[in-house]
Amino acid sequence: MNTQYVSGLHLARLLAGPPDERPYYAALAREIRRLVLDGRLPARVRLPAERDLAAALGVSRTTVTAAYDRLRDQGFVESRQGAGSWTALPSGTVPPGARFGMSHAWPGSEVIDLGCAAPSAPRIFPEAVAAAVARLPEYEAGPGYEPAGLAVLRATVAARYTERGLPTRPDQIVITSGAQQACTLLFQVLVESGDAVLAERPTYPHALDALRRRGARVVPVGVDAGWDIELIGSGLRQAAARVAYVIPDFQNPTGRLLDDAGRAALVAAAQDADALLVADETFTELPLAGSVPRPLAVHDPARVICVGSAAKLLWGGLRIGWIRTTAPLVRRLVLARESFDIASSVLDQLITDELLHRIDEVRAERVEWLTRGRDALTAALGELLPDWTFTAPAGGMSLWVRLPAPVATDLAAAALRHGVRVMPGPVFGTEGVLEDRLRLPFVLPPETLRTAVERLAAAYREVESAPAARPLPAYV
Known part of the structure; x- marks a missing residue:
């Protein structure tokens, strides 16, 4: 069980303050639930004992007990006799919503x-699945896993980069279990605890989580109004950041698109600071109008590492992503990946390959x-x-x-x-x-x-x- 703990005083500081409405226990439960829902109080964190939180808030223990009871009823708190209570998310909080959400x-x-x-x-997903299942016997004689990914999918992904203007060989591709694993794997290999890593603000929250778990010092740079390349370059140099995580294609969550001139300037700033750029291309294939500039890595194929995903274009249930980088770094990533999950599902890779061949x-x-x-x-x-x-x-x-x-x-x-x-x-x-x-x-x-x-x-x-x-x- 997770040993992360929040003290009574700490939780009291996180709460918005004693509300005016009554009953107080219901308001207290609502505020704790809000902390869980907005991520400030993570799931699986042990809550303070009822008497400790009561003392910190200046209320009776009965009030805190009633608040915890309400949160248990709602699925936001789990308890075990002798072990205490900890935060949770209700089972089925976000079950598959099918096509209607x-x-x-x-x-x-x-x-x-x-x-x-x-x-x-x-719509063509069932056809892709049937075709992939038909191909599955080709792989039965082997071990069933390839840490770098199936050769056929690596070739397909490499060909797509080449079509987009970035010549790529299959040995420059690592297939991962989603873009999130790709980012986590890259940070594991490239970042040491205490290293400064520049990240856009706002940005993809799970990438921030991966950096925090690695012990990185996140240096935020605002992109709400677009990319200020001078500010980014200054941030890289002043923080001595060796890595920057950026989303140049329909940035998540702002939706902004960095033009080709901005891409060239961003890479030049990274060159000046001797920093690597991890470019998250999760939304690259989803322009609703016009076209997307060439990949960021066109401007420095060794310095820019591309992360892609099947989740947004194809389907989130396909936990398939990829990394495009240099062949030497691919070998390092493959070795590091073996301690994560060894390899991605063969069937998921074959389904992804089928769908990528019908990408249009x-x-x-x-x-x-x-x-x-x-x-x-x-x-x-x-x-x-x-x-x-x-x-x-x-x-x-x-x-x-x-x-x-x-x-x-x-x-x-x-x-x-x-x-x-x-x-x-x-x-x-x-x-x-x-x-x-x-x-x-x-x-x-x-x-x-x-x-x-x-x-x-x-x-x-x-x-x-x-x-x-x-x-x-x-x-x-």
């Missing part, structure tokens, strides 16, 4: 999941679906929440919305009560900033997105009318 996270409530930016499988069909379906979703979401927001502002992206899967006030975390908690799950801005950054931002994916059907915005509007009215939270008294 609906789930039963709590009894009697249908939750629309706008926290996940991933579409359902494409898949992309056309995705573009049609996502364009409809984006247009429906922007229209609903314009009608029901006209004070919310955003720029409709030319690709990717999400809107990055600016709220009139810094209430994103409170809004996310209220939205869940109204039956829609959203990710508040602070999840995508460091130091608790971005409270006036919300990421809203448009991967669900237009009618579902309309319903989601109606629920968000009701949740926002609730947050607007709520009394301001009072600060906690200081504890020493």
Whole structure:
């Protein structure tokens, strides 16, 4: 069991403060639940004993006991006799929503999941599966795993990079179990504990998690208004960062696209600072209009390491990603990968290979679906929440919305009560900033997105009318 622990005083400081409403135990449970939902209180963290939290808050132990009981009923706390209580996420919090993004996270409530930016499988998926299964006997005589990935898929991915203007050989490709594992593996090999790593803010939150687990010192650089190359270069030099994690193609979550001149300048800044660039290309194949510039690595194929994924274009259930880099680094990554999971599923790799050979069909379906979703979401927001502002992206899967006030975390908690799950801005950054931002994916059907915005509007009215939270008294 995880030994991470939060003390009574620490949890008291994390809470928003003694609320005015009663009963107090219900408000306390709501605030702890909010901390879990916005990621400030991770799952599997042991909570303070009831008497310790009661003392820190200046309330009775009975009040804390009732709050913990309510959280247990809701699935946010688990307990075991003699072992204490720890945070949890309700079982089925985000079950597969099929093509309609609906789930039963709590009894009697249908939750629309706008926290996940991933579409359902494409129409040709069953055909790809059947073709992959037919090819599976070709691999029965072997050990069943290849740490670098199946040669056929490595060749397909390499050919796609070559088509996009970056000549690539199969021995420059490592197949991974998703882009998340690709990032984790790269940080494991390239970053030592205490190293400075530059990361965009906002950025993909799981990459930040991987850096923190590695013990890296994250140096954030703001890209909310676009890439300031001078600022990025200065950050690289002043922090002596050897690695930078960037998302040049339909940046997650802003949706921005770095043009070719900006890419050349970014690589030049990395060269000047002698830093490696890890370029997350998860959304590269999803322009909704126009085209995407050549890969960032075109400007320095050895210095820029590309990370790709089948999850967004093909299907999230295919836990297949890849890394494109130099052959010597590939060999290092393969050796390091063996301590993770040895290799990716043969069947998943074959399905991915089949789908990549029909990439034009898949992309056309995705573009049609996502364009409809984006247009429906922007229209609903314009009608029901006209004070919310955003720029409709030319690709990717999400809107990055600016709220009139810094209430994103409170809004996310209220939205869940109204039956829609959203990710508040602070999840995508460091130091608790971005409270006036919300990421809203448009991967669900237009009618579902309309319903989601109606629920968000009701949740926002609730947050607007709520009394301001009072600060906690200081504890020493």
